[in-house]
Amino acid sequence: MVISHSMKIQTEGKGQIINLTPQINDYLFNVEITNGLLCVAVPASTASIITMEYEDGVEKDLRKLFEDLVSSRKKFAHDKALGGKGNGVAHARATLFGPSVTVPFTNRKLALSVWEQIILVDFDLEPRTREVVVTFVGE
Amino acid sequence: MVISHSMKIQTEGKGQIINLTPQINDYLFNVEITNGLLCVAVPASTASIITMEYEDGVEKDLRKLFEDLVSSRKKFAHDKALGGKGNGVAHARATLFGPSVTVPFTNRKLALSVWEQIILVDFDLEPRTREVVVTFVGE
Amino acid sequence: MVISHSMKIQTEGKGQIINLTPQINDYLFNVEITNGLLCVAVPASTASIITMEYEDGVEKDLRKLFEDLVSSRKKFAHDKALGGKGNGVAHARATLFGPSVTVPFTNRKLALSVWEQIILVDFDLEPRTREVVVTFVGE
Numbered sequence: 185m186v187i188s189h190s191m192k193i194q195t196e197g198k199g200q201i202i203n204l205t206p207q208i209n210d211y212l213f214n215v216e217i218t219n220g221l222l223c224v225a226v227p228a229s230t231a232s233i234i235t236m237e238y239e240d241g242v243e244k245d246l247r248k249l250f251e252d253l254v255s256s257r258k259k260f261a262h263d264k265a266l267g268g269k270g271n272g273v274a275h276a277r278a279t280l281f282g283p284s285v286t287v288p289f290t291n292r293k294l295a296l297s298v299w300e301q302i303i304l305v306d307f308d309l310e311p312r313t314r315e316v317v318v319t320f321v322g323e
Numbered sequence: 324m325v326i327s328h329s330m331k332i333q334t335e336g337k338g339q340i341i342n343l344t345p346q347i348n349d350y351l352f353n354v355e356i357t358n359g360l361l362c363v364a365v366p367a368s369t370a371s372i373i374t375m376e377y378e379d380g381v382e383k384d385l386r387k388l389f390e391d392l393v394s395s396r397k398k399f400a401h402d403k404a405l406g407g408k409g410n411g412v413a414h415a416r417a418t419l420f421g422p423s424v425t426v427p428f429t430n431r432k433l434a435l436s437v438w439e440q441i442i443l444v445d446f447d448l449e450p451r452t453r454e455v456v457v458t459f460v461g462e
Numbered sequence: 463m464v465i466s467h468s469m470k471i472q473t474e475g476k477g478q479i480i481n482l483t484p485q486i487n488d489y490l491f492n493v494e495i496t497n498g499l500l501c502v503a504v505p506a507s508t509a510s511i512i513t514m515e516y517e518d519g520v521e522k523d524l525r526k527l528f529e530d531l532v533s534s535r536k537k538f539a540h541d542k543a544l545g546g547k548g549n550g551v552a553h554a555r556a557t558l559f560g561p562s563v564t565v566p567f568t569n570r571k572l573a574l575s576v577w578e579q580i581i582l583v584d585f586d587l588e589p590r591t592r593e594v595v596v597t598f599v600g601e
Contacts, residue, residue: 186358186461188429219464221501221564221599223360223425229376229439235561237507241540242553248539249554253531254388261387262380275381276388279420281557283374283439286425286501286564288597290466295595300507300561317434319427321360321460321599322464325497325600327568362499362564368515368578392531400526401519414520415527418559422513422578425564456573458566460499460599 185323187215191316195231195306197274199247203238205294205301208318212292220322222294225284227315230274230308232281238301250277250307274307281305289322324462326354330455334370334445336413338386342377344440347457348433357431359461364423366454369413369447371420377440389416389446413446420444428461463601465493469594473509473584475552477525481516483572483579486596490570498600500572503562505593508552508586510559516579528555528585552585559583567600 189211193202204224212222224233236242260272285302288295296302304316328350332341343363351361363372375381399411424441427434435441443455467489471480482502490500502511514520538550563580566573574580582594 186360188358188427219466221360221464221499221597223427225425225427225434227434227436227439229374229381229436234557235507236557237540237553239540239543241538241543241548241550242507244539245550245554246557249532249558252536253392253558258391260380261383262376262378265378265380270380272380272384275376276384279373279375279385280388280392282421282424282560283435284425284427285560286503286562288466288501288503288562288595290595295503295505295593296561297505297507300505315434317427317429319360325499327497327566360499362566364564364566364573366573366575366578368513368520368575393527397530399519400522401515401517404517404519409519411519411523414515415523418512418514418524419527419531421560421563422574423564423566454573456566456568458499 185217187320189318193314195312195314197306197308197310197312199250200306201243202304203301204304211318215320217320217322218292219290222287222289223284223319224302225317230271230278231306232278233285234281234303234305235285235300236303237299271309277307324356326459328457332453334451334453336445336447336449336451338389339445340382341443342440343443350457351431354459356459356461358429361426361428362423362458363441364456369410369417370445371417372424373420373442373444374424374439375442376438410448416446463495465598467596471592473590473592475584475586475588475590477528478584479521480582481579482582489596493598495598495600496570497568500565500567501562501597502580503595508549508556509584510556511563512559512581512583513563513578514581515577549587555585
């Protein structure tokens with residue numbers, strides 16, 4: 185069986201971190217599937233789905249990590265293609281962190297640790313309205 | 324229901340980026356599954372499946388990112404194990420970017436943004452023939 | 463159909479790499495599902511599931527990569543929140559490498575290359591007992 189939900193989320197961009205887990209657990213509590221796989225995906229090439237311990241310190245560390253791994257001060261060919269105003273840095277970060285996360289669930293409980301949450305990161309440079317697709321496959 | 328396809332792809336290696344999406348959409352148009360999860364996987368420890376906006380500038384930026392994150396000028400223990408001619412850099416990059424991507428689909432439409440594509444990256448140092456496994460699970 | 467197993471694994475932390483593949487293949491040999499998707503997940507925010515060629519040189523290279531990408535000498539806000547003794551570096555690495563890997567299988571054979579293995583990496587600073595959730599979805 186497959187059950188799919190679509191969430192619309194208003195973001196600020198710039199590496200903003202948004203916790204999707206309460207809404208996902210609400211869906212999971214109400215679907216007729218009790219065991220299987222959850223896939224959370226963002227159809228976007230400048231945003232990612234990740235997991236993290238949702239705590240202020242970790243959030244700061246991750247936003248610094250995004251900059252350490254893919255510096256916004258580098259030159260991006262994608263920006264040049266768009267007249268120097270592009271979001272090349274956001275594209276590189278989104279490919280690195282990936283467009284989806286897959287998490288198993290058993291008896292409607294996600295295989296996450298206590299403080300671990302499923303997170304949307306919007307790497308784009310400006311506010312965006314994002315769709316997040318939440319799909320449960322199982323029985 | 325599960326439907327699986329195997330693609331054979333000739334690559335040049337060295338970080339070459341190959342767009343798999345047209346062939347995947349062709350499979351999706353013809354399977355009897357309309358809703359579910361797609362998993363695209365490359366059975367290889369020196370290649371990855373990623374998503375990206377398929378544009379020349381982003382492609383250049385990603386190939387630079389591979390070098391920035393895992394420099395080919397470093398010493399790799401795997402190369403030493405193979406007499407100094409190994410592909411240790413390719414192994415490290417493939418583990419970082421991962422062997423598969425999972426994407427949901429609804430009414431035979433993949434949850435990707437307009438220009439976002441599913442991509443095979445071959446990190447190996449020489450041309451290779453790669454298998455890519457395309458699996459649809461759903462109903 | 464969905465079949466799920468839970469493994470308990472004692473780790474040393476500090477980037478230790480543990481090969482899960484023999485046990486997973488043993489599960490796969492005994493489940494009634496022959497085609498579908500395998501998801502291997504670690505419910506933890508300081509550990510990851512990856513794939514790699516399981517060879518001593520690649521293992522050394524990856525442990526160096528963890529340090530190159532997320533240096534343990536940096537200051538982490540998460541550590542400060544916990545009085546300077548935290549495991550911020552482990553959180554950042556676990557988010558980067560991700561909590562799960564999805565691998566298709568056909569006729570009970572995983573889509574992995576010959577030496578490629580599914581691996582638990584424990585990034586935490588001390589020994590831990592980890593749960594790994596192994597889920598097969600298919601028919």
